[in-house]
Amino acid sequence: MPSSSSPSADQVAQDFRALYGTDPDGVWAAPGRVNLIGEHTDYNDGFVMPFALPHTTVAAVARRTDGRLRLHSADMDTGVADLDLDALAPGTDRGWTAYPAGVVWALREAGHPVTGADIHLASTVPTGAGLSSSAALEVVVALALSDLHGLDLPRWKLARLCQRAENVYVGAPTGIMDQTASACCEAGHALFLDTRDLSTRQIPLDLAAEGMRLLVVDTRVQHAHSDGEYGRRRAGCEKGAALLGVDALRDIPYDGLDEALAQLGDEEEVRRLVRHVVTENQRVERVVTLLEAGRTREIGPVLTEGHASLRDDFRVSSPELDLVVDTALTSGALGARMTGGGFGGSAIVLTETTDTDTIKKAVETAFANAGLATPRTFEAVPAQGARKVA
Template sequence: MTATDTRAAAAARAIFAERFGAEPIGTWSAPGRVNLIGEHTDYNDGFVLPFAIQHRTHVALAPRADGALRVRVASTFEDTTAELALAELAEVFPGRRDEVPEWARYPLGVAWALLAASGTDPSIVPGVDLAFASDVPVGAGLSSSAAIEGATAVALADAWGISLDRVALAKVGRRAENEAVGAPTGIMDQMAALLGRADAAIFLDCRSLDAQVIDLGFADAGLELVVIDTGVKHSHATGGYGERRAACERGAAALGVPALRDVTLDDMPRLAEIVDDVTFRRVRHVVTEDQRVLDTVRTIREQGPTAIGDLLVASHASMRDDFEISVPELDTAVEAALSAGAVGARMTGGGFGGAAIALVARDRVQAVTDATTAAFASAGFAAPTIFSVTPSAGAARD
């Protein structure tokens, strides 16, 4: 574990002892992720290229000391402790989810979805206590939510003796986020959290869930992937994300296809005649972004990572203009990074805030950091948080 990992794992054990008056049997963790390219393509059955990062969420776990068939969750980021009987999980989710604090819907939702996916009778597994700590920045588009879900899934699967493969556990996390939390996200984040590998990205077909490990070669090329966290918070459970997803569904329905994965650029003139301009532009983003993912994978394999800059820049322009999910802070981050010599840059994550990423030669990282900080100050924005991320391993017991 890294130094920050060690601190977060220790914090999870400490909050466990404080809230539950006992010691955990162990800690498990899962990473956040950066999506190198492929935004809003996942729920359209398309392609994505994320990688797990070194920032992780840790969960300490132990069976209930009192033998109660209940699951109880606590965290360093909330003062409240939430609790449900195992038998109540299927009654509460999804219809009564509003009775559960929003943060607690993630781990409790995973418990519900894991029991359902494995066909496990809740009366035959022990009650458990779970305590979370994380160094994944929340609201930065680095999927702190999937890190919670992934850590919970591997911890509970171990504690309950449930044997599901990593793809099945990713589906558990997605169901928890979609139905227990109410955020209509795809499966990219969960797959990255569970399948991540060091020094590599996951090239994921979101229809078949086929995943290929793509060696990135950043280190050999002298590159770093810099995250520029704007500090502008977003929530996928609110309207903007859902509206974009609905527009994609309208576009697919208008063309009579199951998903935008089945649409090509050749279909766009016909689409323009049968849908409104907003729907057309939403669809155009997804169709062109899918192609950019394929082009990025091919370019990395054939030419190396220094050749993907234009694809990153085109991705940002598409999200800014066609999908309209950027904000002035994200645009400023991208423009400043490029002006300071970044190979490429774009916003990452669901949009409406969060972070941008910049692929930067190692000897230009400080220049990009300084230029971006200065551009934010000049625009009157709060100072961004800027740090490098490293492609890292997926969920595991610590």
């Protein structure tokens, strides 16, 4: 992991001055996220429960009035990109600049008078780790432009615009969870989000006070949402909803799952997808109930159930993710599961504080024995969502 959870606002502003020869109008930050429970439910109008990480993308931004968008990242060796706002169109950019450019495109398409900007970015959110580095990039740009252009957009609307940027401009069929988490999470809480109506409830989550830790284990296996596998899962879920005559799989109640599966007949792949989504929604509700009742340790087995469902029914795990989960559980973890879209990325491990080092070392040893690179492990503590920092 990077040595600092968040880039220094002063350093980012200083680098902006060196790049563009003037001071930024402000500096903003937006975090990555880890999802405690609720995977592949967001694009099915279901329930999710993410929280923000301390690791952020920071943007120094100055408003322009000439229709130009200049972009630079401290993490990319690509120089300053100079774009014409009127020429922005979906599918025209496959590089990292598609994410901030897509946000500008989405804002303008929605009728908001964005006139241009100079932007310098720096990030400590790991890319390709399933921790929403793209959402952090989108949200920080959207919040900065909303502030600088006096748009006063509510956070849920910012999240929607960022999702549209990723879905349409970038071409990744992601749900709404990542952007909402980055925009709306509060420190010390997990965000219980109903992705159908975007209603939220902040659920207190202070594991350290109860003698526990939540570890994020980045397998270093890169994943990409815009490849075909994620899209195929989403299409399969939509097919399942159509066959069952509902608007979304959210509408299949848990106690009606067996009946729904029977209706699907020999559509085995669709049956598996439906089973995961319906049971995962129920797992989110169980975790909320347990946390609000102060029975935090009991969420561990629910997390583990979620991993089995993602592995066996949704089939988005990987050998490396399974190795983390299996090793952690045999080493005494309370629960573990993959987190994020899958096909690589990260797993989370709920552990007693006293067992943290033992489990971390056991996972590292298992990876070494399998000939894999040492995974990156850090503690996840619920942090603040997007905000202006300077």
